[in-house]
Amino acid sequence: MADSSRMPKSLPHVVVVGGGFAGLMAVRALRRAPVRVTLVDRRNHHLFQPLLYQVATAALNPGDIAYPIRSVLRSQKNARTLLGRVRSIDTDANRLHLRDEVIDYDYLLLATGASHSYFGKDEWEKWAPGLKTIEDALEIRRRVLSAFEAAERIGSDNPEKLREALTFVVVGAGPTGVELAGALAEIGRLTVAKDFRTFDPTSLRVVLVEAADRVLPPYIEVLSEKAKKQLEHLGVEVRLNSRVTHIDEHGVQLGDELLAARTVLWGAGVSASPLGAALGAETDRAGRVLVDDDLRVPGHDNIFVAGDLMHIECKGKMVPGVAPAAIQAGRAAARNIEALVAERPTKPFRYMDKGSLATIGRAKAVGQIGRMEFSGWLAWWVWWVVHIAYLVGYRNRIAVMMGWAWQYFAFSRGARLITGRWWAGAAETPAEDAGASKDPDPEPAPEPTLVGPGSDG
Numbered sequence: 001m002a003d004s005s006r007m008p009k010s011l012p013h014v015v016v017v018g019g020g021f022a023g024l025m026a027v028r029a030l031r032r033a034p035v036r037v038t039l040v041d042r043r044n045h046h047l048f049q050p051l052l053y054q055v056a057t058a059a060l061n062p063g064d065i066a067y068p069i070r071s072v073l074r075s076q077k078n079a080r081t082l083l084g085r086v087r088s089i090d091t092d093a094n095r096l097h098l099r100d101e102v103i104d105y106d107y108l109l110l111a112t113g114a115s116h117s118y119f120g121k122d123e124w125e126k127w128a129p130g131l132k133t134i135e136d137a138l139e140i141r142r143r144v145l146s147a148f149e150a151a152e153r154i155g156s157d158n159p160e161k162l163r164e165a166l167t168f169v170v171v172g173a174g175p176t177g178v179e180l181a182g183a184l185a186e187i188g189r190l191t192v193a194k195d196f197r198t199f200d201p202t203s204l205r206v207v208l209v210e211a212a213d214r215v216l217p218p219y220i221e222v223l224s225e226k227a228k229k230q231l232e233h234l235g236v237e238v239r240l241n242s243r244v245t246h247i248d249e250h251g252v253q254l255g256d257e258l259l260a261a262r263t264v265l266w267g268a269g270v271s272a273s274p275l276g277a278a279l280g281a282e283t284d285r286a287g288r289v290l291v292d293d294d295l296r297v298p299g300h301d302n303i304f305v306a307g308d309l310m311h312i313e314c315k316g317k318m319v320p321g322v323a324p325a326a327i328q329a330g331r332a333a334a335r336n337i338e339a340l341v342a343e344r345p346t347k348p349f350r351y352m353d354k355g356s357l358a359t360i361g362r363a364k365a366v367g368q369i370g371r372m373e374f375s376g377w378l379a380w381w382v383w384w385v386v387h388i389a390y391l392v393g394y395r396n397r398i399a400v401m402m403g404w405a406w407q408y409f410a411f412s413r414g415a416r417l418i419t420g421r422w423w424a425g426a427a428e429t430p431a432e433d434a435g436a437s438k439d440p441d442p443e444p445a446p447e448p449t450l451v452g453p454g455s456d457g
Helices: 021-029 049-056 122-126 134-157 159-165 175-191 221-233 323-341 377-390 394-410
Strands: 013-017 036-041 045-047 066-068 079-083 086-090 095-098 102-104 107-110 114-116 167-171 205-209 237-239 246-248 251-254 257-260 263-266 270-272 300-305 356-361 364-369 372-375
Touching (some): 021 036, 021 107, 021 323, 049 134, 049 175, 107 323, 134 159, 134 175, 167 251, 167 257, 175 221, 175 356, 221 364, 364 377, 372 377
Parallel strands (some): 013 107, 036 079, 107 300, 167 263
Antiparallel strands (some): 086 095, 095 102, 246 251, 251 257, 356 364, 364 372
16 A cells, blocks of 8 residues: 555655644545655554543553554555654754654644643652653552552551551642542542452542642633532542642652652643754743644744644633644644645634533533533533544444443443552652653653654643
């Protein structure tokens, strides 16, 4: 089957960096355009990040929410996929430098997404892993399940140490933090409630810490309050107006108070890929590139940015870093590239807000679509349908539906596998032993422009 490497070299070459929602949708939108397309990503799969927390909490397997990029683009004759890491960009020569290859481009789309941010306290990552990749999810799953195993060894003879082992702190009450906290509460009170002998798993303590005055700050206040009540119904202890000042092997410091905890998870902030800054373009505080209304980088007429890496406002509001926005931006960037190839004017990006949904637990969720607000079972059902619809791959949809059905009716999570060093708990694990959360393809001597595309949304 033909691919872009075998197509006429006279065709304009479009290089897309990042196989997340924005990048993948852009490539697919160019399937009929008279161009050669090369998609570069340091991983060979598209990751459905909205369900990553379900891998971290043992509800789904990694393969349920990831799909090979080559399989997605198998039938697209003008597209080629490269597994690689971008080191730098030469915007004057229209050239990408990979680790072991140089790629020339006529048009470039950067869609490398974002990672978690520790607000200048990167040393906290050792004790509080974030959740952006499958490796992150597996490391969190290991720490969570290992905490219960540690509690079984401690037993009821040492109440103080047992309480520390069964305390889980989630920092940040955005969608990721809320979803993690709710899932952790359900694991102890429903999933493993009868699996241990020397302690009561239902006695676990889940603490959700948020610096703002409500959970889900981007949502309207009434939904934030409903989400808080649903979390508390699950037994989650919600701490608002609480700022983390330190994290170490002993737990989380909130001012003068120490929350002693074996397991701390991070969901508080995001930082855009450093590839945007490598362009020399203007960025916001999170590293997102301030783009023109047609998603082009100011001063670079042939370079576009989409997804979590872009900073753009529509109707006076910044476009959020969510999957629907990334999908729309990827398609819009592709249409504008096609317009430039045809020597037509580009069109401004118009974001259509399709609503917000956040799940909290079993038949518990909140959502808003337009002016309609809903919560509880209805919101959970809508969340379920929407996420199934966005999953890439028919097999993935079937696997997730079956997994959720089993979890709902059997109160069980089928992916409770501890991988890595089970005996190395979060409080005893040196940074090098927490290797699952590190880059699986490390590279020495990092440079300011040393980056790797990943999934956004």
